[in-house]
Amino acid sequence: MKWKQSSVLPGFNLALGYSVLYLSLIVLLPLAALISKSMGLDWASFWAIVTEPRVVASYKVTFGASLIAALINLFVGLLIAWVLVRYSFPGKRFIDALVDLPFALPTAVAGIALATLYAPNGLLGAPLDRLGIKIAFTPAGIVLALTFITLPFVVRTVQPVLEDMEKELEEAASSLGATRWQIFYRVILPTIFPALLTGFTLAFARAIGEFGSVIFIAGNMPFKSEITPLMIISKLEQYDYLGASAIAVVMLVVSFALLLMINGLQWWMTRHRR
Amino acid sequence: MSKFKQIVLAISLSGFSAFSWADTTLLNVSYDVMRDFYKDYNPVFQKYYEAKYKDKLSIQQSHGGSSKQARSVIDGLEADVVTMNQSTDIDAIVEKGRQINLGWEKKYADEAAPFSSMQVLIVRKGNPKGIKDWADLIKPNVQVVVPNPKTSGNGRYTFLAAWGAALKQNGGNEAKAREFTRAVFANVPLLDAGGRAATTTFMQRQMGDVLVTFENEAEMIAREFGRGNFEVVYPSVSIDADLPVAVVDKVVDKRGTRKVADEYLRYLWSPEGQEVAAQNYLRPRNAAVAAKYAKQFPPIKLFGVAEFGGMKAAQKKFFDDGAIYDQISAEIAKKR
Numbered sequence: 001m002k003w004k005q006s007s008v009l010p011g012f013n014l015a016l017g018y019s020v021l022y023l024s025l026i027v028l029l030p031l032a033a034l035i036s037k038s039m040g041l042d043w044a045s046f047w048a049i050v051t052e053p054r055v056v057a058s059y060k061v062t063f064g065a066s067l068i069a070a071l072i073n074l075f076v077g078l079l080i081a082w083v084l085v086r087y088s089f090p091g092k093r094f095i096d097a098l099v100d101l102p103f104a105l106p107t108a109v110a111g112i113a114l115a116t117l118y119a120p121n122g123l124l125g126a127p128l129d130r131l132g133i134k135i136a137f138t139p140a141g142i143v144l145a146l147t148f149i150t151l152p153f154v155v156r157t158v159q160p161v162l163e164d165m166e167k168e169l170e171e172a173a174s175s176l177g178a179t180r181w182q183i184f185y186r187v188i189l190p191t192i193f194p195a196l197l198t199g200f201t202l203a204f205a206r207a208i209g210e211f212g213s214v215i216f217i218a219g220n221m222p223f224k225s226e227i228t229p230l231m232i233i234s235k236l237e238q239y240d241y242l243g244a245s246a247i248a249v250v251m252l253v254v255s256f257a258l259l260l261m262i263n264g265l266q267w268w269m270t271r272h273r274r
Numbered sequence: 275m276s277k278f279k280q281i282v283l284a285i286s287l288s289g290f291s292a293f294s295w296a297d298t299t300l301l302n303v304s305y306d307v308m309r310d311f312y313k314d315y316n317p318v319f320q321k322y323y324e325a326k327y328k329d330k331l332s333i334q335q336s337h338g339g340s341s342k343q344a345r346s347v348i349d350g351l352e353a354d355v356v357t358m359n360q361s362t363d364i365d366a367i368v369e370k371g372r373q374i375n376l377g378w379e380k381k382y383a384d385e386a387a388p389f390s391s392m393q394v395l396i397v398r399k400g401n402p403k404g405i406k407d408w409a410d411l412i413k414p415n416v417q418v419v420v421p422n423p424k425t426s427g428n429g430r431y432t433f434l435a436a437w438g439a440a441l442k443q444n445g446g447n448e449a450k451a452r453e454f455t456r457a458v459f460a461n462v463p464l465l466d467a468g469g470r471a472a473t474t475t476f477m478q479r480q481m482g483d484v485l486v487t488f489e490n491e492a493e494m495i496a497r498e499f500g501r502g503n504f505e506v507v508y509p510s511v512s513i514d515a516d517l518p519v520a521v522v523d524k525v526v527d528k529r530g531t532r533k534v535a536d537e538y539l540r541y542l543w544s545p546e547g548q549e550v551a552a553q554n555y556l557r558p559r560n561a562a563v564a565a566k567y568a569k570q571f572p573p574i575k576l577f578g579v580a581e582f583g584g585m586k587a588a589q590k591k592f593f594d595d596g597a598i599y600d601q602i603s604a605e606i607a608k609k610r
Contacts (some may be wrong), residue, residue, distance in 0.1 A: 052595070053355075053604070054600065054604065084484070104475060115479070120480075136479075137464040215467055219463070219464035220466070220467065221467075222419070222600075222603040222607050223604065223608075224610075230467075233467075234422075234425050236341075236345065237424060237425050239341075240595070245594065265541065
């Protein structure tokens with residue numbers, strides 16, 4: 001067997017063993033418990049629970065809003081990372097630290113703060129309300145909360161790659177007659193693309209599971225602004241542990257499939273570039 | 275000995291003595307809004323207990339959503355007593371966790387509910403929409419703030435209050451009651467997860483024209499937001515929300531705290547306990563205490579959950595998945 005790779009540092013067996021043990025205890029075991037709990041249902045009742053119209057409506061809200069939030073952060077995150085790496089200006093360090101704040105803040109606090117700000121009588125909500133735009137207590141509020149929560153991912157994954165990029169590459173491209181768009185599209189984008197995709201994936205995955213902040217700003221109207229984690233909570237509220245675990249399993253499977261797909265895409269793109 | 279060492283020694287000694295004294299502890303697992311009540315009640319009971327038994331007692335409190343707290347007990351949180359806002363939460367501990375024996379509601383008077391509350395209507399100052407009774411909630415220009423009946427006992431009581439009031443109005447016609455309750459919920463612009471969140475939406479965000487919540491929550495609003503900022507409207511008829519308590523049999527037998535736990539709950543019916551309840555705007559059972567605080571509790575025609583065959587039957591008929599509340603919200607969502 002030749003899967004032991006040579007390395008300057010010793011300890012392959014120990015390191016791999018520890019990784020597998022750790023992942024099993026922290027990740028696999030709880031998930032296995034969840035899946036085994038849902039096994040208490042026969043297939044027909046499992047299917048009936050997870051395809052109930054109200055639950056299906058909540059999948060659309062959760063996955064739709066998460067996708068939109070991750071897409072917004074894909075562009076805005078890249079912009080912020082670019083500004084932080086390529087320009088120097090007073091207060092740069094302060095802004096740099098600000099980016100991580102959504103990670104540190106309890107999500108419920110974020111949700112309440114956003115709801116207060118964007119409610120029809122809020123600081124930003126009131127003028128928007130006069131224009132006929134409603135954000136808090138609509139699906140737009142969900143997107144807003146998720147965008148806030150997942151902001152740091154793209155910035156923090158793209159930033160180090162941009163920092164490592166040599167400016168000379170762009171200068172060389174420019175001296176060879178490339179337009180600005182060509183430099184971005186042909187030189188910069190291929191380098192940062194894997195990092196960009198990783199950031200997007202992390203943001204998307206985090207948004208799907210988010211509950212604490214969304215619940216305060218969503219309005220939680222059936223078929224309109226109910227997220228899937230809320231459906232799980234309301235099942236638990238009826239002491240319906242099996243029903244709750246059934247919906248959780250669906251979220252788990254769909255999320256894992258999406259993550260696998262995005263990872264596959266990333267792998268395929270890196271391979272084809274070479 | 276230096277001053278510093280003296281202080282350290284004194285603190286550690288006092289800590290030690292407190293520890294060795296407090297050989298009896300109780301854990302009371304309760305729901306959110308009871309925080310204020312037990313903050314007042316526990317010292318009163320401790321004083322009584324220490325005088326009677328010459329023994330030190332410390333009481334720990336845990337608060338959260340009623341059903342969430344019940345789930346914690348089912349999953350093994352060692353509560354000596356549970357004090358909930360609906361009997362179904364205690365029934366769940368009986369059925370799912372078996373920590374409480376059957377027949378808990380017969381162990382104390384009043385179906386083991388030492389006090390009750392009821393759903394009232396809270397409106398903006400001056401009552402600009404002229405809301406006087408349940409019937410006004412279905413007017414087209416009225417917005418009603420209610421917590422989600424799927425996740426909140428408070429919301430469930432509101433649903434049952436509206437339904438029951440319509441039943442009384444229409445001579446027990448279920449179809450009419452359903453139509454009326456649907457019209458009320460069609461005027462609900464958002465559904466907060468719990469009672470406190472609904473209060474915030476109504477008072478802080480100034481959303482909606484009327485908030486339906488417990489009478490004792492109205493007192494909390496007065497303390498928090500000032501008495502002049504809203505008005506309490508008593509409807510012609512409302513639901514009697516019994517707030518039940520129970521000893522957790524399995525835990526007290528294991529810890530040997532049955533006697534204390536039982537006395538702790540029993541004392542809720544004493545004149546002293548009832549007085550604390552009345553001060554927290556919970557309607558007392560004791561006639562003398564009720565008479566003393568009559569001014570703050572206007573006499574309202576009440577019906578209980580017995581009207582629906584008990585909370586368990588009501589849960590099944592109205593709030594389980596696919597039951598009447600779900601059907602109504604699907605119909606409302608389709609219309610919008």
